[in-house]
Amino acid sequence: xxxxxxxxxxxxxxxxxxxxxxxxxxxxxxxxxxxxxxxxxxxxxxxxxxxxxxxxxxxxxxxxxxxxxxxxxxxxxxxxxxxxxxxxxxxxxxxxxxxxxxxxxxxxxxxxxxxxxxxxxxxxxxxxxxxxxxxxxxxxxxxxxxxxxxxxxxxxxxxxxxxxxxxxxxxxxxxxxxxxxxxxxxxxxxxxxxxxxxxxxxxxxxxxxxxxxxxxxxxxxxxxxxxxxxxxxxxxxxxxxxxxxxxxxxxxxxxxxxxxxxxxxxxxxxxxxxxxxxxxxxxxxxxxxxxxxxxxxxxxxxxxx
Amino acid sequence: xxxxxxxxxxxxxxxxxxxxxxxxxxxxxxxxxxxxxxxxxxxxxxxxxxxxxxxxxxxxxxxxxxxxxxxxxxxxxxxxxxxxxxxxxxxxxxxxxxxxxxxxxxxxxxxxxxxxxxxxxxxxxxxxxxxxxxxxxxxxxxxxxxxxxxxxxxxxxxxxxxxxxxxxxxxxxxxxxxxxxxxxxxxxxxxxxxxxxxxxxxxxxxxxxxxxxxxxxxxxxxxxxxxxxxxxxxxxxxxxxxxxxxxxxxxxxxxxxxxxxxxxxxxxxxxxxxxxxxxxxxxxxxxxxxxxxxxxxxxxxxxxxxxxxxxxxxxxxxxxxxxxxxxxxxxxxxxxxxxxxxxxxxxxxxxxxxxxxxxxxxxxxxxxxxxxxxxxxxxxxxxxxxxxxxxxxxxxxxxxxxxxxxxxxxxxxxxxxxxxxxxxxxxxxxxxxxxxxxxxxxxxxxxxxxxxxxxxxxxxxxxxxxxxxxxxxxxxxxxxxxxxxxxxxxxxxxxxxxxxxxxxxxxxxxxxxxxxxxxxxxxxxxxxxxxxxxxxxxxxxxxxxxxxxxxxxxxxxxxxxxxxxxxxxxxxxxxxxxxxxxxx
Numbered sequence: 001x002x003x004x005x006x007x008x009x010x011x012x013x014x015x016x017x018x019x020x021x022x023x024x025x026x027x028x029x030x031x032x033x034x035x036x037x038x039x040x041x042x043x044x045x046x047x048x049x050x051x052x053x054x055x056x057x058x059x060x061x062x063x064x065x066x067x068x069x070x071x072x073x074x075x076x077x078x079x080x081x082x083x084x085x086x087x088x089x090x091x092x093x094x095x096x097x098x099x100x101x102x103x104x105x106x107x108x109x110x111x112x113x114x115x116x117x118x119x120x121x122x123x124x125x126x127x128x129x130x131x132x133x134x135x136x137x138x139x140x141x142x143x144x145x146x147x148x149x150x151x152x153x154x155x156x157x158x159x160x161x162x163x164x165x166x167x168x169x170x171x172x173x174x175x176x177x178x179x180x181x182x183x184x185x186x187x188x189x190x191x192x193x194x195x196x197x198x199x200x201x202x203x204x205x206x207x208x209x210x211x212x213x214x215x216x217x218x219x220x221x222x223x224x225x226x227x228x229x230x231x232x233x234x235x236x237x238x239x240x241x242x243x244x245x246x247x248x249x250x251x252x253x254x255x256x257x258x259x260x261x262x263x264x265x266x267x268x269x270x271x272x273x274x275x276x277x278x279x280x281x282x283x284x285x286x287x288x289x290x291x292x293x294x295x296x297x298x299x300x301x302x303x304x305x
Numbered sequence: 306x307x308x309x310x311x312x313x314x315x316x317x318x319x320x321x322x323x324x325x326x327x328x329x330x331x332x333x334x335x336x337x338x339x340x341x342x343x344x345x346x347x348x349x350x351x352x353x354x355x356x357x358x359x360x361x362x363x364x365x366x367x368x369x370x371x372x373x374x375x376x377x378x379x380x381x382x383x384x385x386x387x388x389x390x391x392x393x394x395x396x397x398x399x400x401x402x403x404x405x406x407x408x409x410x411x412x413x414x415x416x417x418x419x420x421x422x423x424x425x426x427x428x429x430x431x432x433x434x435x436x437x438x439x440x441x442x443x444x445x446x447x448x449x450x451x452x453x454x455x456x457x458x459x460x461x462x463x464x465x466x467x468x469x470x471x472x473x474x475x476x477x478x479x480x481x482x483x484x485x486x487x488x489x490x491x492x493x494x495x496x497x498x499x500x501x502x503x504x505x506x507x508x509x510x511x512x513x514x515x516x517x518x519x520x521x522x523x524x525x526x527x528x529x530x531x532x533x534x535x536x537x538x539x540x541x542x543x544x545x546x547x548x549x550x551x552x553x554x555x556x557x558x559x560x561x562x563x564x565x566x567x568x569x570x571x572x573x574x575x576x577x578x579x580x581x582x583x584x585x586x587x588x589x590x591x592x593x594x595x596x597x598x599x600x601x602x603x604x605x606x607x608x609x610x611x612x613x614x615x616x617x618x619x620x621x622x623x624x625x626x627x628x629x630x631x632x633x634x635x636x637x638x639x640x641x642x643x644x645x646x647x648x649x650x651x652x653x654x655x656x657x658x659x660x661x662x663x664x665x666x667x668x669x670x671x672x673x674x675x676x677x678x679x680x681x682x683x684x685x686x687x688x689x690x691x692x693x694x695x696x697x698x699x700x701x702x703x704x705x706x707x708x709x710x711x712x713x714x715x716x717x718x719x720x721x722x723x724x725x726x727x728x729x730x731x732x733x734x735x736x737x738x739x740x741x742x743x744x745x746x747x748x749x750x751x752x753x754x755x756x757x758x759x760x761x762x763x764x765x766x767x768x769x770x771x772x773x774x775x776x777x778x779x780x781x782x783x784x785x786x787x788x789x790x791x792x793x794x795x796x797x798x799x800x801x802x803x804x805x806x807x808x809x810x811x812x813x814x815x816x817x818x819x820x821x822x823x824x825x826x827x828x829x830x831x832x833x834x835x836x837x838x839x840x841x842x843x844x845x846x847x848x849x850x851x852x853x854x855x856x857x858x859x860x861x862x863x864x865x866x867x868x869x870x871x872x873x874x875x876x877x878x879x880x881x882x883x884x885x886x887x888x889x
Contacts, residue, residue, distance in 0.1 A: 053773040053774055053775045054770075054773065054774045054775065055774070055775045055776075055777070055778050056774060056777050056778075057777060057778060057779065057780040057781075058777045058778070058779055058780065059684065059685045059780075060777075061606065061607060061683060061684070062606065063678075063683050065767070066763060066767070068766070068770075069762075069763035069764075069766035069767045069770070070759075070763045072762075072763075072766055073758070073759060073762035073763045073766060074627075074759070076762060077755065077758055077759065077762070090748075090749070091751065091754065092751055092754035092755050092757065092758035093627075093750070093751060093754070093755045093758070094741070094748050094749040094750045094751045094755075095748035095749065096635070096639070096747050096748030096749065096750050097748065098635055098638050098639055098642070098747075099627070099631075099635060099748075099750055101638075101664060101667075102625060102626060102627045102631045102634070102635065103627060105624070105625075105626055105667070105668065105671050106626045106627055106759075108671070109624055109626060109671050109674070109675050112672075112675045112679065113675060113678055113679060113683060115679070116675070116678070116679025116680065116683045116684055116793075116798075117679070117683040117684055118684075118780050119684050119685070119780055119787070119792055119793065120780045120781055120782070121782060121791070121793055122781065122782075124679075124793045124797075124798055127675075127798075128797075128798045128799070128800070128801050128802070129801055131668070131671065131672040131675065131802070132672075132801040132802040132805060134668045134671070134672075135665050135668040135669055135672070135802065135805075136665065137668070138664040138665060138667060138668040139661040139662070139664045139665040139668075140661075141664070142638065142660055142661060142664040143657065143660070143661050146642055146645060146646075146657060146660060149642065149646060150645065150646065153646055153647075153746065154646075154746045154747065154748075155639060155642060155646075155746070155747050155748060156746075156747060156748035157748055158748070159748075203783070213781055214780060214781060217773070218769075218770040218771065218773075219770065222766060222770065279801065280801070280804055280805055283805045284805075290661060294654075294657060294658070294661070297645060297654065297657050298654060300645075301645060301650065301653045301654055
């Protein structure tokens, strides 16, 4: 029963994902003293884009045409892997945590391939930065997942969620270090300040926005939805693995929604408080996160012996 | 001479066959226009036979004869196709490094043969701790040199691209795997109680090779040389799997030790297929007139749809992206994660560091694959590739399509081969064959469903998107006109990453500005990424060896009296040694 409910929630959340960036944007506007758009604004934008026709750049080929669909598909598959309140469809990709890394890489590479296909310099610049961040980012993500897997003794996402349930898990210093790494992963994958600025209109500063430049109409709608789904994915991961939650199903659902709100507020605060850092400083920040996570791992290994 | 086939030989013979058959198809189309076609064909055939000989040899003499032939025959083939100075230098370096390092194989095999333990389980279990450590260390050095593991890899990125493309495919795809066979045979199957430091050494060499190989691949312009550096990376990934296997076996986790061996072997097959495919595609591009410089290609997916499409499949496997080619990488990641998961201690930390290194290497690999795909296959034709008029000959197309099919199948149905591969290691039986991977302590990975989903979902979304398209517009460059001379290059795309790695890569730049009378006449910019291991570590060592060889040559004066004096001296020294009782 809870399995079906969690599956239905996963599908619903995929449809409702744009509310997450919408909430961050409207909250950020309030914090900055502006009235700002409502949290439902992304849905209006998607509806508007869906009416528009696509304008393809001259000479673009199959990689450009396929990219939005491939990116959106990789995120659908990835979100269906992550358990909601400990349960989920686990289909089609199964539920192993390490597969998530490859699925995120698929989206990045598809965006970069589309940029090469159009030959747009700004798109290529953004894609190159995204792939550069991914080098330190993937090392960080794999360590964060490993630290979450330690108490479970398994890389199955369901088992990792169960091992993180309750408050006892927080006695381990490893979990605190992993939570710091997870926070960096959230900021990286959602493309928020200080790593990336989602509101920028200056092409030279773009990271995640760059590869979107040449897309229009329904393609752009798919890509914007995919960006929202990436918010959903990392927030579900962070809330499930690194925020306290009860083990029973329905209380855990409540805890999950509350956790998502906490992360959204955190992102809005961070965006208000921080400015974007230099591109070349980002890999160093992510490497520092890896070192902290690794230190947590050392405390676990020392404690286990 | 005794030969025989067991499942381990069979697995590697299958890898040999997977690459050799398409390579023969490619050679049939390509060798006719090469220099010395008859010699190349004969040497190519002999090379494949020698590799098969190593795999089936059951006595030390056969093994060593085939092993040496496997090194020498491709060297001769390189000399045939490149009789110039560069070719001779490369071959000298290749033979020198692989023979000095490869001496380890001789030591390992001869020590084993001396105890009658070459393949004899009873004699092997009677081997003492000292002999085991000696054999293990010698085999590690010897096979790692020939496999191209850092720091003994320097010959590989030079020698592999020099050979004709079908031989490059065989060298990168299969010859390195024959060395992996040696490691699996000696360290995993034969030696009982391999010391843990062997696993640690494999982890270290594998980690450095995986990261270093792919980072240097990032700085290459020549497609075949880039592919050769990526071979160093992939051999490193295989070594990481084998290192994890040895360490897990050492702590008694036999189930995952066997699965780690299976991960290494699965990646060996995966890499053989996609690297063979990419080398042959590179050869086909060169034959079609696109040259070998990545930046001067472009649009090959349009001008050579079949070869280009197959190369794109190979590049997706190169990047380790789902659904193609990621199964082996996932299994290796998972096997490394098992080290910190199953126990405490320093090896757990080493496993975690190796895991992070592999994840970072995979991300750099994704970037390299993107650059090759983007600069060579996608977009519009530019540079030399603009002259390409049509796809390759049917034989070449069949060869690359076959390998693309193998790569896709290994990604979609890894569960069909993993149980048999795991059964090759001690204690690895008992896994049922299924399309996907459902391993203990890991979530299920439904590879077949994932493959189907990643094909069906994008197509469904494309159908949903419809065909409503306005007239095409020029690409956005802030209103500037764009042209081929403004196209991005591979160097530009990788610049951000190379800047973040500058501390490790130590690039050298020289900027010369010639100005007089207030006007600039000429600006010359040269930059180069030195191969540090080679220039700082190996070049001084080689220079020292050559110097001492020159010094030793003075002994050979050619004068009869000097030689008589040497003989008399030796006799006197021997008599003295007997006198004081050192010799009896």
